[in-house]
Amino acid sequence: MDYNSFVNTIPSRLKESNCLRNAVDSILTQTLPPQKVYICVPQYYKRFDVVMDESLFPEWIAENPRVEIISGRDYGPATMYVYSYKIGGNMCAGNDDAIYDTGIIEKLARFKSQNNLDAAGGWSYLWWNDESEIELDLNTPQLKVLTKYGNNEVDLDLTYLQSVDVILSDSSFYEGFGSFLDTCHSECPESFLNDDIAHSYYLQYNKKKIDSIYKGDHGGDIYKEQKTAHVDSLSLDDSRIRDFNIKKYYNSYKIIDYLKERFPII
Numbered sequence: 001m002d003y004n005s006f007v008n009t010i011p012s013r014l015k016e017s018n019c020l021r022n023a024v025d026s027i028l029t030q031t032l033p034p035q036k037v038y039i040c041v042p043q044y045y046k047r048f049d050v051v052m053d054e055s056l057f058p059e060w061i062a063e064n065p066r067v068e069i070i071s072g073r074d075y076g077p078a079t080m081y082v083y084s085y086k087i088g089g090n091m092c093a094g095n096d097d098a099i100y101d102t103g104i105i106e107k108l109a110r111f112k113s114q115n116n117l118d119a120a121g122g123w124s125y126l127w128w129n130d131e132s133e134i135e136l137d138l139n140t141p142q143l144k145v146l147t148k149y150g151n152n153e154v155d156l157d158l159t160y161l162q163s164v165d166v167i168l169s170d171s172s173f174y175e176g177f178g179s180f181l182d183t184c185h186s187e188c189p190e191s192f193l194n195d196d197i198a199h200s201y202y203l204q205y206n207k208k209k210i211d212s213i214y215k216g217d218h219g220g221d222i223y224k225e226q227k228t229a230h231v232d233s234l235s236l237d238d239s240r241i242r243d244f245n246i247k248k249y250y251n252s253y254k255i256i257d258y259l260k261e262r263f264p265i266i
Helices: 011-016 018-028 059-063 079-087 104-114 177-187 189-193 195-205 227-234 238-262
Strands: 004-008 037-042 067-072 090-094 098-100 119-124 134-137 144-147 153-155 167-170 210-215 223-225
Touching: 004 018, 004 079, 011 018, 018 037, 018 098, 037 079, 059 067, 067 079, 079 090, 079 177, 104 119, 104 167, 104 210, 177 189, 177 195, 177 238, 189 195, 189 238, 195 210, 195 238
Parallel strands: 004 037, 004 090, 037 067, 119 210
Antiparallel strands: 090 167, 098 223, 119 167, 134 144, 144 153
């Protein structure tokens, strides 16, 4: 199977370079390698108020014919999906702070083919799977999960893939995705930093069949996180990272509620 890999990055990781290079090398050396890795660099980063130019790009990118910078508007972490439409063909999304197991994309491609999927991920995060944090309400017409953090309800028939665990898809699916994101980011600003929910919902809204190899419990053989780059990129200490993740958890429900009301799946 031919495909291209797409990886978002941010100014601090371009500057530090080693983290990004390790991630790209782990993609290029896959048992099912991509034709090319496209590093997605917005011309202007909204979050960081940084305008990019070629002087900020590490030399190793230009020296490798299988690696290329692709630029455009900043759509947040979902940028790589919008950019992939410009290139065409099969695409695989990954992260710039992960070192991937050498066989994960081959395994993912096999899973996608065997299950006749439109998009496949290594893992789908279902934060309500933690039994210490949920109560199951089995008496409702549709099985739902009620969290102890509030009255929010999340449908179990929606799947949310996570890009850090690699997602294999088709770039043709993303015609119009930029406009969809513009609407979401304008009406629900929290969606800007949560590409996983917006992207996965968009696919299912457009009747695409998606699934993941692992669900709930993390698939430990997919990748290893480069932790120093994670802290450096956010400029946060451990406690602030925890607060950031808790806020993102609560925002997930807000984003899902917004998407279900604004773009109901019929």
